Amino acid sequence: MPKRIRVLIARLGMDAHWRGSIMVARALRDAGMEVIYLGNQLPEEIVEAAIQEDADVVGISTLTGNHMILAPEVVKQLNTKGANEKVVILGGTIPPDDIPKLKDAGIGEVFGPGTPIEKIIRFITASS
Amino acid sequence: MTDSMKLFNSKALKNIKERKKAWQKQAFDLQKKRQQDCHTLSGIPIKLLYTPEDISDLNYFQDLGLPGEEPFVRGVYPTMYRGRSWTLRQLAGFGPAEETNKRYKFLLKEGANGINGVFDYPTLRGYDSTDPIARADAGRGGVAIDTLEDMQILFDGIPIETISTSLVTCQPICNIIVQSMYFANAQRRDIALDRLTGTSQNDFLMETAITIGPEVLHPKYSFKLCCDAIEYCTQHVPRWNPVSFSGYNYRESGCTAIQEVAFVISNAVASCEELLRRGFDIDSFAPRLSFFLSAHNDFFEEIAKYRAARRIWCRIMKERFAAKDPRALKFRFHVQTAGVALTAQQPLNNIARAAYHGLAAVLGGAQSVHIDGYDEALCTPTELSALTALRTNQILQLETRTTHTIDPLGGSYFVESLTNQLEEKIIELLEKIEQMGGVVRAVENGWVHKEISDAAYEYQRGIESGKVPVVGLNCQRVAEEKLPMDLFEVPETLLIQEEKLEKIKKERNPDQTRRALDAIVDCCREDGNLMEVIVDSVKSYVTVGEISRALKDCYGTWNMPLF
Numbered sequence: 001m002p003k004r005i006r007v008l009i010a011r012l013g014m015d016a017h018w019r020g021s022i023m024v025a026r027a028l029r030d031a032g033m034e035v036i037y038l039g040n041q042l043p044e045e046i047v048e049a050a051i052q053e054d055a056d057v058v059g060i061s062t063l064t065g066n067h068m069i070l071a072p073e074v075v076k077q078l079n080t081k082g083a084n085e086k087v088v089i090l091g092g093t094i095p096p097d098d099i100p101k102l103k104d105a106g107i108g109e110v111f112g113p114g115t116p117i118e119k120i121i122r123f124i125t126a127s128s
Numbered sequence: 129m130t131d132s133m134k135l136f137n138s139k140a141l142k143n144i145k146e147r148k149k150a151w152q153k154q155a156f157d158l159q160k161k162r163q164q165d166c167h168t169l170s171g172i173p174i175k176l177l178y179t180p181e182d183i184s185d186l187n188y189f190q191d192l193g194l195p196g197e198e199p200f201v202r203g204v205y206p207t208m209y210r211g212r213s214w215t216l217r218q219l220a221g222f223g224p225a226e227e228t229n230k231r232y233k234f235l236l237k238e239g240a241n242g243i244n245g246v247f248d249y250p251t252l253r254g255y256d257s258t259d260p261i262a263r264a265d266a267g268r269g270g271v272a273i274d275t276l277e278d279m280q281i282l283f284d285g286i287p288i289e290t291i292s293t294s295l296v297t298c299q300p301i302c303n304i305i306v307q308s309m310y311f312a313n314a315q316r317r318d319i320a321l322d323r324l325t326g327t328s329q330n331d332f333l334m335e336t337a338i339t340i341g342p343e344v345l346h347p348k349y350s351f352k353l354c355c356d357a358i359e360y361c362t363q364h365v366p367r368w369n370p371v372s373f374s375g376y377n378y379r380e381s382g383c384t385a386i387q388e389v390a391f392v393i394s395n396a397v398a399s400c401e402e403l404l405r406r407g408f409d410i411d412s413f414a415p416r417l418s419f420f421l422s423a424h425n426d427f428f429e430e431i432a433k434y435r436a437a438r439r440i441w442c443r444i445m446k447e448r449f450a451a452k453d454p455r456a457l458k459f460r461f462h463v464q465t466a467g468v469a470l471t472a473q474q475p476l477n478n479i480a481r482a483a484y485h486g487l488a489a490v491l492g493g494a495q496s497v498h499i500d501g502y503d504e505a506l507c508t509p510t511e512l513s514a515l516t517a518l519r520t521n522q523i524l525q526l527e528t529r530t531t532h533t534i535d536p537l538g539g540s541y542f543v544e545s546l547t548n549q550l551e552e553k554i555i556e557l558l559e560k561i562e563q564m565g566g567v568v569r570a571v572e573n574g575w576v577h578k579e580i581s582d583a584a585y586e587y588q589r590g591i592e593s594g595k596v597p598v599v600g601l602n603c604q605r606v607a608e609e610k611l612p613m614d615l616f617e618v619p620e621t622l623l624i625q626e627e628k629l630e631k632i633k634k635e636r637n638p639d640q641t642r643r644a645l646d647a648i649v650d651c652c653r654e655d656g657n658l659m660e661v662i663v664d665s666v667k668s669y670v671t672v673g674e675i676s677r678a679l680k681d682c683y684g685t686w687n688m689p690l691f
Contacts (some may be wrong), residue, residue, distance in 0.1 A: 014265040016339035018690060019381050019468075022581055023588050037690070040342040042261055059267045063616060064249050065507065067266040093472070095506050095615050098162035113472040114601045116592050 007127045008055035010038035010046045012062040012070045020091055021061035027117040033124070043073035051083050056128045059120075062092045072105035079106070087127050091115070130387035133187055136180040144179050145535035148404055150168045151673040169426040169587075169596075170384035172549050177540035186544060191439070195534045199442040201435045201547065202535040203493045204458040209531035213403075214489075215496035216521050217294060217462065221246035221270035223619040225281040228271040231620065232286060232510065238518055240452060243286070244498060246296040247306060248621075253341035254301045254676025257625035263340055267621025269508070270619050274629055274673070277668045279309040280316070282376035289319045293326035294462070294496075298374070300337030300353035301345055303328050305675050307357060308662040311365065327418055327462070331377075333395055333567070336688060338377045338488055339421075345679070346686040347571045353658060353679075355402045355488070360659035361401075362413040369418040371399065372462065378466045379422035380518050382584020385433045386550060390557035393440060394567040397558075400449055401566075415455035423485035423492075424466040426650075430485075431537055434461070434492030439551055463489035464498040470505040474600035476612055483520050489531055499522060507616040574689030581690075629671065636669040644668040645678050652682035 009025050011018070025035045036053050038046065050058045060074060071090050078086055090102060091111040099110045109123050135300060143364035155176055166174040176180075179604035195198055196206030218240050221233045222586030232243055233405075240371070243623035247270040252297060256274050266272050273279060283293075288310075295310060297303035307328045314324055332350040345353070361370035373392035383391065396417050419437070423430050445451040465485035470478045482500045489497050491547050499517040509517065525531065537543045564570045569578075590596035597603050644665035651661040662675060 012264075014253060014262055014268075014341065015248060015361040016252065016256070017341045017342055017381075019584055021691060023585060026581070026585055027588075031249070039340065039688075064265050064268045066268060093506055095614075096611055115596070116602075117588065118592060125456070 005033045005052065005057065005124060006036065007037045007052055007057045007059055007124065008038065008050050008056045009044070009059040009061065010041045010049070012040075012046075012060050013042060013053065013064065013066045014040060015062040015064045015066070015092070017061075017063045020063070021059070024059065024061070024091060024117055024120060028121065028124070031121045038062060043070055043077050046074055047077040047081060047083070050078065050086055055086060056088055057124050058088045060090050060091070064091070067092065067094055067102065068098060071102055071107055075106035086087050087124075089120070089123065091120070131483070132505075133185050134184065134187060134202075136184055137212075141184055144181055144326065145396060148177075148179060148181070152542050158527070168385070168429040168546070170386045170429060170550075170553075172429070172546065173554070178545055180541060182541050182545040182683070183548070192538060193460065198446070198454075198457060200438040200458055202538050204438065204495070208493065208534040209490070210534070213525050213531060214494055215242040215462075216240045216518060217244040217496040217498050218246045218514060218518050219244040219246050219296065219464070219498050220514065220533070221248070221296070222616075222632060223267040223271065223362070223621045224275065224624045225271055225278040226624070227619050228316040229282055229284055229286070231511075231514070232282075235514065235518060236286070236291070238335060238515060239522060240518055241291075242496060243291060244296065245293060246649055247302060248272045248300075249341075251306065251672055252298050252302045252339075253343075254305065254672055254679070256629060256673030257622055259273050259673055265275055267618050268626055272625050272631075274622050274625055274634055274671050275307055275669045276309050276312055276316075277628060277632060277669065278314045279306070280290055283313060288314060288317070289323050295326065295328040297329050298328055298339065299341075299378070300330070300332050300350045300357070301335060301595070301679060302660055302672075303330035303357055303677055304353045304662055304679075305666070305672050306404065307370075308659055309589060309666045311663050312666045315663075321365045324365055324368065325367045327372050328357065329374055329420070330357050330371045331374040331395065333391065333571060334374055334377055336571050336686070337580070338369060338374070338381050340690065343685040344681055344688055345683055347568050349679075349683040351398070351568050354660045355406070356418075356657045357398055358399060358403060358413055359406060359408070359657055361416065362408060366416075369416050372418045372420040376420045376422040378580065379424060379466065381580050382468075382587060383580045384525060384583050385429055386553045387423070388422065389437045389440070389550075390554045390561065391567070392421070393444065393554070394558055394561045394570075396441075397444065397448070398540070398567045400603045404449075409454050410449045410451045411453035414449070414451055415453055415458075419459060419461035421461050421494075422465055422466045423463050423489045425469050425481075427484060427488050428543060428546060429550070431492040432550050434489075435535075435538075435543070435549040436554060437461070437548045438493075439547070440554055460495050462496040462498070462547055463492075463494040465489070465500045467500055467504050470500060470502075472505040473526060473601050473609060474606065475502050476504065476598070477600055478505070479516060479520065482517065483524070485527070485529065486521060486524050491535075493535060496522075503613060503615060508618065510614060510616045512613070513616075529637065541554055555678070577688065577690055599675075631667050632671075640668040641670055641674075644670045645674060648675060648678045648688040649682060
């Protein structure tokens with residue numbers, strides 16, 4: 001049996017909205033992936049958990065607007081810890097202008113409001 | 129019921145039944161070609177046509193009443209919008225208090241007649257802007273409040289003795305601190321507390337089920353803090369609505385219209401029980417309990433929802449709590465148009481969406497209305513977006529003439545039938561919660577979370593399958609979208625808050641600060657009313673973070689059973 005894809009999902013910083021991240025978590029689980037759902041965390045704890053849990057993909061969610069400060073930090077710290085094989089994806093209310101900047105910073109993909117979850121599943125399956 | 133009390137006599141009903149039969153055959157053949165599965169967003173099947181048959185049992189005075197009379201289905205006031213229009217209460221808050229103060233003044237100058245102040249993520253969860261976990265979120269989603277000084281700046285030059293203020297404090301842990309600061313600021317300005325009018329959100333479900341933060345209080349303590357504020361206002365701030373049960377936010381998290389009303393009412397019932405336990409008379413506090421509901425896409429279901437909520441609340445207050453003050457029987461509510469229904473795609477379409485939502489609120493008899501900004505799926509509203517939203521509200525109020533007669537949809541076969549069906553389903557759910565031991569238990573055991581999450585998941589699947597059409601998202605899309613407007617950027621907040629906090633910590637009296645925090649800890653231990661203590665504590669410039677830390681240390685934190 002092939003190894004199931006392990007996805008860690010966390011909310012960045014103080015983000016209080018759980019709807020999006022829980023919907024994605026449920027859909028990934030229904031699609032046969034293993035999902036580890038963290039609460040609110042800063043990049044350092046997210047990275048630590050991703051390494052400990054041996055996650056293939058790190059999914060971070062934020063609707064507060066803190067993404068330009070905190071999301072690149074997750075990638076940076078993963079690289080520092082030698083865990084750059086992990087794919088980082090970001091979901092939330094991300095203004096379109098920020099998307100190229102986030103991708104330049106190493107975020108694998110950015111899923112804005114209204115993204116079909118099917119698209120997220122396809123991306124994860126293709127990149128793991 | 130005797131035939132004489134019925135709105136339709138049996139002969140007329142028989143006639144309708146017969147003629148409808150013939151019509152139905154023809155309509156059925158036509159309809160078959162269009163295989164449409166029609167039901168409300170909460171799943172109630174909708175017929176092609178409603179006639180007197182669907183409301184043949186309606187007893188006018190028992191089921192509807194006149195406006196301002198029981199069971200208030202037609203409205204809570206005798207003259208409704210002819211007497212007084214709904215309050216134009218546009219939400220505002222971002223960055224440091226200095227910036228939000230300017231936005232408040234701008235909205236008031238443009239004709240808003242109430243303040244609706246929202247606080248940033250750290251304030252809502254009881255963190256100072258400078259806390260490591262808060263720094264990246266300072267000033268986001270609302271205004272940053274760290275000490276009483278920020279509250280003083282926020283309302284500087286605003287006549288709080290005459291204007292009503294809604295404090296969107298969301299969770300009780302924020303409310304007990306921020307509302308205390310609002311009161312302390314009034315006292316500093318020599319305004320007696322009994323002159324203040326306004327509302328605070330203060331809903332324990334917000335803290336423990338609807339939104340989530342790093343350290344959450346156990347539901348029973350969050351609920352206690354909520355009730356402390358109700359008790360305090362009953363005694364000292366009689367014109368203040370100390371709680372606004374926030375069905376709006378439950379809805380934003382994904383629940384249905386039925387769950388929205390069942391959860392707010394079960395929450396309000398729990399508060400009533402607790403205040404009675406504390407020795408208060410139902411009529412002393414219940415007139416000030418208020419509600420906050422959403423206006424989502426299903427136009428008629430939303431209108432019927434508001435009407436059903438009024439009937440249910442009136443009956444519960446009368447039959448279960450034996451309330452005598454007519455004000456205690458009135459379900460008064462604020463409406464915000466559904467943010468979750470907005471799209472980031474073709475964002476100007478949101479102006480039309482929010483206008484329809486606002487119209488539903490007004491046809492449903494709301495006491496105050498906020499219309500969302502068109503850019504809210506992407507950012508905090510810009511000044512242009514906020515102004516357009518306010519103007520949408522004003523167009524509704526001044527141009528559409530929907531205000532001239534009361535409850536214009538009352539008597540509609542469809543709306544009355546839908547009101548009855550919603551009422552029935554809401555009561556079913558209320559009974560289920562009751563059997564579980566009440567809403568606090570239903571949160572503790574994760575049932576509320578699961579209910580909402582399941583409903584949200586089903587809705588999401590509906591959108592993905594195309595069963596729930598969303599213009600610009602799963603239909604009528606444009607290939608290469610270009611954003612037609614500028615987005616809002618949060619002004620620098622952290623550095624400003626850091627400077628203010630540093631200065632305050634240097635200048636405040638350390639003994640006073642310690643005594644203020646000790647008093648809070650003692651109050652927790654003695655199970656006293658925390659608002660009594662915190663209104664004074666904040667005057668020593670203890671910070672939001674220091675107070676909430678004291679509370680969390682005393683009460684411990686709780687893991688929300690989310691997943």
